[in-house]
Amino acid sequence: MASVTFENVTKKFGDVVAAKDQDLEIKDKEFLVLVGPSGCGKSTDLRMIAGLEEITEGKIKIGDRVVNDVPPKDRDIAMVFQNYALYPHMNVYDNMAFGLKLRKFPKEDIDRRVNDAAEILSIEPLLDRKPKQLSGGQRQRVALGRAIVREPKVFLMDEPLSNLDAKLRVQMRTELSKLHDRLKTTVIYVTHDQTEAMTMGDRIVVLKDGFIQQVDSPLELYNKPNNMFVAGFIGSPAMNFLDATIHKDGNEYFAEGAGAFNIKIPDMFKEKVKEYDNKKVVFGIRPEDLTDARISHDLDITKENSFEAEVEVVEPMGSEIYLYLSVDEHSMIARVDAESDAKVGDKIKLGVYTQKMHIFDNETEEAIF
Amino acid sequence: MKFKFSEIPKYLINLFLIFWIGFSLFMFFWLILSSFKTTREIYMGVWTMPSNISLDNYIRVLTDFGLLRFMVNSLFVVTISTVLVLVLSAPIAYVLSRLKFFGSSFISLGFIIGIGIPIQTIFIPLYLMMSGMSLTDSYLGLIWLYTVTSLPFTIYLLMGFFKTIPSTLEDAARIDGATATQSFLKIMLPMARSGLISAGIFVFVMLWKEFLLALVFISTENYKTISLGLYSLITKLTYTGDWGGLFAGVVLVILPSIIFYSILARKFIAGLTVGIGKG
Ligand SMILES: Nc1ncnc2c1ncn2[C@@H]1O[C@H](COP(=O)(O)OP(=O)(O)O)[C@@H](O)[C@H]1O
Ligand SMILES: [Mg+2]
Numbered sequence: 001m002a003s004v005t006f007e008n009v010t011k012k013f014g015d016v017v018a019a020k021d022q023d024l025e026i027k028d029k030e031f032l033v034l035v036g037p038s039g040c041g042k043s044t045d046l047r048m049i050a051g052l053e054e055i056t057e058g059k060i061k062i063g064d065r066v067v068n069d070v071p072p073k074d075r076d077i078a079m080v081f082q083n084y085a086l087y088p089h090m091n092v093y094d095n096m097a098f099g100l101k102l103r104k105f106p107k108e109d110i111d112r113r114v115n116d117a118a119e120i121l122s123i124e125p126l127l128d129r130k131p132k133q134l135s136g137g138q139r140q141r142v143a144l145g146r147a148i149v150r151e152p153k154v155f156l157m158d159e160p161l162s163n164l165d166a167k168l169r170v171q172m173r174t175e176l177s178k179l180h181d182r183l184k185t186t187v188i189y190v191t192h193d194q195t196e197a198m199t200m201g202d203r204i205v206v207l208k209d210g211f212i213q214q215v216d217s218p219l220e221l222y223n224k225p226n227n228m229f230v231a232g233f234i235g236s237p238a239m240n241f242l243d244a245t246i247h248k249d250g251n252e253y254f255a256e257g258a259g260a261f262n263i264k265i266p267d268m269f270k271e272k273v274k275e276y277d278n279k280k281v282v283f284g285i286r287p288e289d290l291t292d293a294r295i296s297h298d299l300d301i302t303k304e305n306s307f308e309a310e311v312e313v314v315e316p317m318g319s320e321i322y323l324y325l326s327v328d329e330h331s332m333i334a335r336v337d338a339e340s341d342a343k344v345g346d347k348i349k350l351g352v353y354t355q356k357m358h359i360f361d362n363e364t365e366e367a368i369f
Numbered sequence: 370m371k372f373k374f375s376e377i378p379k380y381l382i383n384l385f386l387i388f389w390i391g392f393s394l395f396m397f398f399w400l401i402l403s404s405f406k407t408t409r410e411i412y413m414g415v416w417t418m419p420s421n422i423s424l425d426n427y428i429r430v431l432t433d434f435g436l437l438r439f440m441v442n443s444l445f446v447v448t449i450s451t452v453l454v455l456v457l458s459a460p461i462a463y464v465l466s467r468l469k470f471f472g473s474s475f476i477s478l479g480f481i482i483g484i485g486i487p488i489q490t491i492f493i494p495l496y497l498m499m500s501g502m503s504l505t506d507s508y509l510g511l512i513w514l515y516t517v518t519s520l521p522f523t524i525y526l527l528m529g530f531f532k533t534i535p536s537t538l539e540d541a542a543r544i545d546g547a548t549a550t551q552s553f554l555k556i557m558l559p560m561a562r563s564g565l566i567s568a569g570i571f572v573f574v575m576l577w578k579e580f581l582l583a584l585v586f587i588s589t590e591n592y593k594t595i596s597l598g599l600y601s602l603i604t605k606l607t608y609t610g611d612w613g614g615l616f617a618g619v620v621l622v623i624l625p626s627i628i629f630y631s632i633l634a635r636k637f638i639a640g641l642t643v644g645i646g647k648g
Contacts, residue, residue, distance in 0.1 A: 052540050073546035085541040089559040098555075099545035146545075 002063035002076070002153040002186060003028045004049060009058035011044050011210075018044040020210040022058070031180050031187045033201035035194055036233070041210040042190040046156050049188065050079050062154060073102075078147035079156040082163065084139045086131040086146075092118075093127040096145045110149075117148040120179070137168045144176075148183070155187045161196065173199055194234050198222070206230050228282060228365040231358060237287050237322065239358070240332040244283040246276040246359070254304075255283045255359065258328035264304035266354045269369045273359060276368065284358035287322070290334035292342055293349035301351045309334075311346045325350070404616035411612050426617035430602065436618055438591070439598030446508055446594060447576040450515035454523050454572050455565055457516070462527035463553055467536070477528070483521030492585060505586050511594070514586065515576050523568045530564035531557065570633055574626045595622050 006024035010017070018041040026032045034042045047053040048060060051072035059066050067075050078099075086095050093114055100110045118124045121141040131139055140160060147155055160176075161169045177200055180187050191197055197204045198218045206213040206221065206229070214226040225231035231239045244257040246265075253265040253273050263283070265273055273281075293301045309332060313324035316338070323334045323342055334350055342348050359368045403411055404426055405419040431437040465477050488495075495514075496505070504510030534557060542552040558565075580596040587593055593601070599618050606615040 047540075050540075050544060052543065072543045077544065079541070079544050081537045081541060083535065083537055085535070085537040087538065087541075087556055087560075089562075098542075098547075102546040102551065146541075150545075 003061075004154060004186060004188065005059075005061040006045075007059040007061070009045075009048065009060060010056050011041070011048060011053065012056045017210050019048070022210075022212050024205060024212065024215065026186060026188060029184050029186055031177070031189065031200060031202045033197040033204045034188065034190045034207060035192065035197040035201075035204055036207035036213075038192055040207040042192070042207055043158050044210075045207070046079070046158050046188060046190050049075075049154070050077055050156055051075050076153040077156055078150045078152040078154075080143045080147050080158065080160045082159040084131075084143040084163075086139060086142055088131050091128050091130055092123065092134070092142050092145075095131070095142055096149050099146065099150050113149040113151070114145075117145040120148065120182070121145050136164055137172070140164060140172065144179070148179075153185060155183075155185055157187065157189045159191055160189075162191070162193070169196075176200065195236060198234065204234075206233060208233075224367070225358070226367055228284070228360045228367075231284055231360070231367070235286055237333045237335070239284050239286050240290075241360075242283045242285075242327065242330055242332070243362075244281055244359075246273050246279055246281055248277045253277070255281065255357075257283060257307075258330055259308065261307045261327060262304070263307065263352055263354060263357065265359070266357075268355065269359070272369045276359075276361075280362040281368065282360040282362055282365070284360060285352060286356065287333040287335040289353040289356035290332075290336065291351040291353070292323070292334070292336040292340040293351045295337055295339045296351045299351045299353065301349065305354050306349050306351045308347055308349055311342050311344055311348060314342060314344055323348075400616055401620055404613065404620045406613055408611055408613050426613040427621070429611075430614045430618045430621070434602055434605065434614065434618075435590075436595070436598055436602065436621060439593050439595045440621065442508075442592060442598075443577060443595040446511050446515065447573055450512050450519065450576055451569055451573045453512070453516045454519045455569055458520055458523040458527055458568070459558060459561070459565065460553065461520075462524045463531050463557060465524070466528040466531040467539075480521040480524045484525060488518060488581060496585065499586060506588050506592060508592060510586055511583065511592075514582050515579065518582070519572045519576065523572060526568050526571075527561065527564055530561045534560050566633070570629050574629055577625050578622065 004024075004026040006022045009019055009022045009024075011019040022045070034045055036042055044053060048055050049062070049067075051067065051070060055068050059068060061067065062075055062077070087098065090098065096114045096117060097110050100113065105113075114127070115124070118127060121144060123138060123141045123145060126134060126138060126142070131142065134142065140163075143160065157176075161172050164172060173196060176189075189200060198221075201218055203215060203217055204221055205215045208229050214221060214230045216224070221230060221234050225234065225239075228241065232241070242257045242261065244255040244261070247254055247256055253270055254262050255265060256262045291299060293306055299305070307327065309325035309327045311323055312326055312331070313322075315322040315324070318338070320335050320338055321340050321342070323336055323340070325332045325334060336342070360366065361368055399415070402419065405422050405424075406417075407419075407423075407425070410417060410419055431440075465473060465480075499505045499510055499514070502510075504513060538556055538560070539552050542556050547555065578596055579594070580600070583594045583597045584600075587597060599622050602618050603615060606612070606618070
């Protein structure tokens with residue numbers, strides 16, 4: 001069992017910077033998810049931990065040992081690849097046993113470990129098959145099995161579910177979480193899918209262009225994004241952003257935007273916007289923190305916590321309705337209660353749960369709150 | 370007016386192809402048929418069946434005319450050369466398809482250029498080199514020549530193969546604890562099997578019917594390969610008018626190619642197209 005530590009890690013491929021000055025502490029037995037859009041450097045981070053890529057600058061430690069110059073086989077890690085990377089000419093048993101054979105494990109030991117792993121993953125009947133005789137889900141399990149038999153300190157998984165169909169993916173998410181509970185090892189999991197990240201991670205690292213944007217628990221990330229990128233990336237449908245200006249009126253501060261948009265900043269955030277008086281900011285609100293004013297039960301609608309918008313598309317989802325809105329050319333999405341009878345073309349009033357709103361610096365895109 | 374292929378009606382092209390295939394097949398079967406006939410029967414008529422299927426012609430060319438010796442020579446030289454070509458070209462192709470090092474693309478280019486150089490154009494320097502090494506008129510010399518002249522194409526073919534194998538397999542093997550050599554021997558080589566088989570067949574068949582190099586570098590009767598042997602046989606047998614024997618000799622020379630192609634045609638073509646398509 002081991003922690004993994006990044007100290008000022010930078011990786012360059014020629015001119016491309018795939019990881020920039022990253023500091024990260026992954027705890028022992030943690031399920032850590034690296035998430036970000038394609039090309040942000042997730043795989044590169046994982047491959048540096050695995051030893052498949054050289055580290056340009058900085059240090060990576062597994063446990064207390066600096067592994068920069070340790071070859072992959074001596075790092076006590078196992079990796080699951082996106083395309084599974086099963087050896088096509090070997091059957092399932094041999095695929096799983098290959099690493100153990102190379103390490104000269106005794107035959108009985110190999111047998112026991114492979115059978116144990118096969119049992120955990122329910123692939124015992126498949127041991128004699130070749131990879132091409134397996135379904136995608138089964139291949140996935142074999143790839144996991146190959147990692148499990150090694151009993152490594154750290155599991156590295158690079159988008160292991162992205163080649164599965166939607167239903168199987170959801171099912172495997174739960175299974176992987178259970179597997180983690182059972183094996184009690186450190187798992188570093190890469191995905192571009194924020195839902196996967198949110199549902200599986202103990203903590204999540206959001207990456208963009210090789211920079212770590214934020215490292216936090218799923219809820220922290222969701223409720224307190226550091227910047228507009230994290231705010232927009234985590235959560236689906238994504239957070240609404242609207243250009244606004246802060247202005248002071250008496251003792252109160254308001255975020256004033258397109259049309260008649262003028263929302264009062266709640267008292268709890270007042271201190272933070274003081275220096276932004278008359279400055280441009282970006283107002284952010286999640287679709288679920290908007291409500292159809294006509295049916296809002298728990299929010300007293302006033303001029304200061306609501307705005308008008310025109311309904312462009314109505315998407316009933318059963319338990320709730322997604323309203324695609326336009327506020328003076330700006331589009332927004334609201335997730336409102338299924339009671340709402342908003343129709344396309346309606347001009348409706350939307351209530352804002354102002355404690356849930358966010359304000360971002362217009363230039364740095366950093367969160368003010 | 371300019372001539373364009375596309376203006377020829379399709380049925381004409383098909384007709385021509387059918388005629389051509391028919392003609393080739395006819396020649397081929399007629400050759401086999403005639404190889405069982407006595408010379409008298411051959412003169413009696415094109416379509417007459419041999420009176421009894423006798424292997425006399427075959428036995429005669431193999432023993433009296435020494436074709437057996439030539440066949441064994443060929444088998445020996447060609448088999449060793451083919452094995453050498455595969456053993457050498459697989460690792461070379463693997464390294465060239467995977468690693469970028471100083472001069473690697475120059476080496477790849479060298480091999481590709483090697484494919485395009487007609488052997489006749491370098492006979493004189495080749496001969497000087499070979500006699501310098503005292504390798505003329507010997508098995509070893511012929512094996513050496515056959516191996517090096519077959520390398521460029523085989524390497525090119527196999528490079529295409531290795532390029533189609535995803536590199537994550539090697540990553541997986543590295544994490545599993547394999548050294549580069551183990552990963553090549555246990556993962557890459559088995560995966561490139563169909564490519565190796567295609568290349569092997571191709572090289573074997575090409576070398577089996579190779580004539581020019583053998584003609585230039587072999588003069589001792591005992592070292593002659595089958596194509597050379599057949600050549601001297603033609604001279605002998607046409608003078609004696611032993612057509613049955615001559616046909617039997619020809620069948621023996623083309624037989625291995627026919628067998629290889631017909632049994633493994635599909636695999637062979639599949640192998641070739643994988644290599645070239647993605648190469
Ligand atoms: N072997 C490589 N050579 C050159 N550039 C690479 C290599 N691997 C990755 N990159 C570049 O590094 C960046 C990060 O890639 P990657 O880690 O694969 O991203 P992700 O897994 O997040 O999609 C990309 O811009 C990619 O093009
Ligand atoms: Mg990736």
